[in-house]
Amino acid sequence: MQIKVNEQRADVADGVRVDVVRDRFKPGADLVILNGFPVPPDTTVNEGDELYLIRRGEIPPREELEHLLVARHTPRVYERLKGSRVGIAGVGGLGSTVAVALARVGVGELVIADFDVVEPSNLNRQQYFVDQLGRFKVDALTETLRRINPYVAVTPHRILLDPDNVPAVFAGCSVVVEAFDRADMKSMLVDSVITNMADAMVVAASGLAGYGPNNTITTRKISRRLYLVGDLTSEAQPGNGLMAPRVGIAASHQANQVIRILLGETDDVG
Amino acid sequence: MSLEIIVNGESRTTPPLSVLDYLRSLEIDPSRVAVELNLDILPKGEYASTLLNQGDRLEIVHFVGGG
Numbered sequence: 001m002q003i004k005v006n007e008q009r010a011d012v013a014d015g016v017r018v019d020v021v022r023d024r025f026k027p028g029a030d031l032v033i034l035n036g037f038p039v040p041p042d043t044t045v046n047e048g049d050e051l052y053l054i055r056r057g058e059i060p061p062r063e064e065l066e067h068l069l070v071a072r073h074t075p076r077v078y079e080r081l082k083g084s085r086v087g088i089a090g091v092g093g094l095g096s097t098v099a100v101a102l103a104r105v106g107v108g109e110l111v112i113a114d115f116d117v118v119e120p121s122n123l124n125r126q127q128y129f130v131d132q133l134g135r136f137k138v139d140a141l142t143e144t145l146r147r148i149n150p151y152v153a154v155t156p157h158r159i160l161l162d163p164d165n166v167p168a169v170f171a172g173c174s175v176v177v178e179a180f181d182r183a184d185m186k187s188m189l190v191d192s193v194i195t196n197m198a199d200a201m202v203v204a205a206s207g208l209a210g211y212g213p214n215n216t217i218t219t220r221k222i223s224r225r226l227y228l229v230g231d232l233t234s235e236a237q238p239g240n241g242l243m244a245p246r247v248g249i250a251a252s253h254q255a256n257q258v259i260r261i262l263l264g265e266t267d268d269v270g
Numbered sequence: 271m272s273l274e275i276i277v278n279g280e281s282r283t284t285p286p287l288s289v290l291d292y293l294r295s296l297e298i299d300p301s302r303v304a305v306e307l308n309l310d311i312l313p314k315g316e317y318a319s320t321l322l323n324q325g326d327r328l329e330i331v332h333f334v335g336g337g
Binding site for chain 1: 314
């Protein structure tokens with residue numbers, strides 16, 4: 001009969017026990033998950049069952065993780081994402097959250113750029129941990145992304161981006177995510193990519209501070225090559241700070257827009 | 271002589287200015303915006319040399335801080 005073992009088809013004898021399958025496919029696995037639930041070794045396997053064999057602490061080989069992603073997104077989607085290179089300008093609240101989302105869905109290459117170090121005030125919304133305080137954000141984030149999917153190629157740049165270095169840092173990226181904090185840097189990045197990187201799209205964000213309504217955060221296609229996420233008005237300032245949930249809403253809009261672009265979904269300007 | 275243009279979806283009348291001078295006339299800081307002219311983003315380096323024309327559609331996007 002046919003079953004699936006770690007996302008791959010396998011032919012096994014009718015009425016076989018999970019421990020027999022385990023010893024054949026992954027001897028020494030500590031954990032057997034049958035159709036989503038941990039089961040004891042003497043459980044019988046049935047036609048069409050999905051078995052997951054896990055050795056605690058072991059990083060699954062690339063092929064196994066790829067099969068998992070293919071199974072979740074279908075082959076066409078997976079291949080497109082895996083073959084993509086995406087740039088992220090600034091890895092604070094927006095950029096670190098976008099990076100985590102894109103690594104989880106298996107975008108093949110991420111280029112991240114920031115010159116800042118992790119500070120305590122970042123922990124209210126940015127994807128860093130208390131044991132990473134004082135480290136360069138790009139280094140801390142690279143480590144976190146590897147823990148999510150070690151087969152995503154991450155290129156970290158510890159650099160203050162300016163109009164002259166943007167094209168070189170993000171060379172080969174089909175989409176660049178604008179994820180800066182300062183308004184003038186946002187404007188600079190959009191200008192530099194549009195002016196100097198012929199085919200690249202930009203997904204920028206503006207207006208996401210505070211705890212205003214969820215649904216005033218929108219994604220608009222401003223021009224053929226620029227998308228803008230946010231409510232366009234909620235500026236970070238005393239009394240209207242940046243907070244994980246609303247920054248997260250905006251970052252997830254940005255990440256989903258990147259996926260739409262990579263998969264060839266088109267939207268009308270306006 | 272004045273021109274009719276559309277700015278952020280609304281009809282406006284302006285003298286024939288460059289985009290840079292038009293932004294200044296509205297007291298807009300060019301370093302904190304993106305300007306779309308007739309569906310494409312206008313590079314900042316062209317604000318001074320690009321003159322507004324009758325019927326132009328201008329979209330001025332203001333960036334606010336926070337990220």
